[in-house]
Amino acid sequence: MRNVTQAIKHLIIINVIMFFVPLLLQMDLTNLFALHYPENEHFGFWQYFTHMFMHGGSMHLLFNMYALWAFGSPLEQMWGKNKFLFFYFSAGIGAGLIYTFVNYYQFNGIYEQLINMGVSSTEIKQILDAGSYNDNIISLSNETMREFYSLYHTPAVGASGAIYGILVAFAIAYPNAKLALIFFPVPVAAKYFIPLMIFGDLFFGVTKYSIGNVAHFAHIGGAIIGFLIAWYWKKSQYRL
Template identity: 60%
Template sequence: MGRLTEAIKHLLIINVLFFIAASLYPDQMYQWFSLWFPENENFEFWQILSHMFMHGGFAHILFNMYALWAFGTPLERMWGRNKFLFFYFSAGLGAALIHSGVNYYYFNEGMEALVNSGLDRSQVMSIISQGKYSPDWYNLASQSTIDNFLSAYNTPAVGASGAIYGILVAFGMSFPNSELFLIFLPVPIKAKFFIPVLIALDLFSGVTGYSIFGSGIAHFAHVGGALFGFLMMWYWKKNQFSNNRWD
């Protein structure tokens, strides 16, 4: 890949600095800079951007930063620094929008089920704002409804994965026949095949709740980043905008 391009170099540095700070002051950093549900008292407007620099562990930041370098470098060289940054943050913001929208659906579905069962909304809010819940709620709605309701309110989102998925889509559309060598596959696979399969697996996991990648993954954020990445690439190609550089 050669030397680091400017935008990717600075993104790597900022992500690593945030990771070090979160390791030293985890409570404060995750409260202030993760993306919380908008009705959660921890939510702040800057989290829509800041959560993209937070990560849940060493493996999380390692894979994200590797993907940023591996797939983002040829894109920045092709587009220029400013255009790459515009695409990267647009995909990340799109991921946050889709993730928050899905959480709103889960939250309202759970709240509606509890209120329709005779509970007072303000009392329910008072309980969950303390990080608590009532076991009796599982007698009033399905387990998945209550689990999704509680997770939507209490679980913040962290990571650059949404933006990375946008980058993956852009790479796949720009270099479809590039062969990727992956640790878990014994043979190279072309980008135009691997990336759609990866996104489909995330969509499957988000819809079914069954994740082959492990727990605690914001699958709809991945899908949202991929969707916004695809829409931007489609629009750029349709309008010949992809031929322009922003240095």
């Protein structure tokens, strides 16, 4: 069994502590540490860092920590602890920034539609606070209005953005490594497997077929940042 490298061991420990200690103490740290929409009253710039240590459930935590260990270990062994940590946090923070940018674009698109209908900014704020609206005045679909409310109120949590960066870096470093999923137990080379996963996130992110509150564009953001850094390092043989 692959040994747990130093940086990954500490990241796993922090993630486990941040999940179970608040649970045992019945503390909700979501408003403080999860990544909120910038205009939400709970937003803080530190959340681009802290949201990586928050998880929505035990399975969310388990899958992320397994992927961190399975795919991150060979990268840390290859790069060293400092370089790996720089990569991990760059991918995670970059994922949060890209996720915010996409949410901002989507939110303001709906916001402008409401303004063009004659709904004032004060009335829009009341809609966001109350979670209800007068459908005799607003002609947008219920689905669009639910999305508008969700973009403003639903925070992002999890290390998935950073994990997607790791997956991409793994595919660049070990393109012919064979990977498989439990529900698709056919080994596929990483250079094909990882791009298919990212394409799936892109598909679900733009088509509304996603099941549950999955931050697809955070995954894509982490993959983009991870690709840029890993590709640059491979080309230039950069060393920290």
